[in-house]
Amino acid sequence: MNKQNKDTFEYLFNTYYKDLYVHALSFVRDEEEAKDIVTDVYEYIWxxxxxxxxxxxxxxxxxxxxxxxxxxxLRREKSKEKFLAYQRTLPEAEEEYEEHEELLAKVMRVIENMPVQTATVFRKCFLEKKKYQEAGDELNISINTVRWHITKAMKLLRESLSGEEMVLLYVLFVKK
Known part of the structure; x- marks a missing residue:
């Protein structure tokens, strides 16, 4: 940058800094943030x-x-506030992990006690996320038989799990 440009930049800085600071402060209402914003503006100009x-x-x-x-x-701050509010609504990650592990262990115990064919169909459709038709084709059974086994499996799960656990099971394994 030549001497003339440096002089012009210095003039801009000395002339407008305070007004730009007040302008930024009128938006952000934080003195340090307003100073940072004006500094960023001058850095961009430089x-x-x-x-x-x-x-x-x-x-x-x-x-x-x-x-x-x-x-x-202001947009970044609003996003941060939304994220923090969302985080406060979530249970602690470790507790949530333990809860999921306990539910999974309970579901696996129920599946182990199901009739073999019902357990196989349930695993294919919900744990492997296969469509009913795909599971039926693999097991050489009709789609209606697959539906019957899923109905039976869900009945057994409902009998063994609480309503809250069924909702969590749905959220974790069934919802696509």
Whole structure:
């Protein structure tokens, strides 16, 4: 950057910094964040100074960049807040993992006690995620027989699991 450009940049900085800071502060309401935004704007101007048209006033560009970066900050903050609120609604990951493991062990015990053909059909359709037709073709049984075995398996599961466990089972294994 030549001496003239440096002088122009310094003039822009000294002339507009405080006004841009107040402009950013009016959006973000955080002094440090407003300073960071204005610093980012000047950094952008510094890096792209040779590409800017020096024949026009840079004041509107400075205000537009400040506004844009302030709104970007607000969007990021809103996203962070939504994510944190969502995280607070979730149980602890470790507890959730243990709960899933316990449910899986319970389901596997129920499956082991099912008649062999019913257990095989259930495994193919729900654990291997095969369509009823695919399971029927592999086992050389009709799709109606597959449905009958699934109905029987679900009845046995409902008898062994609580309503909450059935919902969790559905969410974990059945929902596609």
């Amino acid at each position: 890096k792209n100074f040779t590409r800017l048209d020096a024949s026009v006033s840079l004041r509107p560009l400075l205000y537009t960049l400040t506004r844009s970066r302030s709104l970007d900050f």
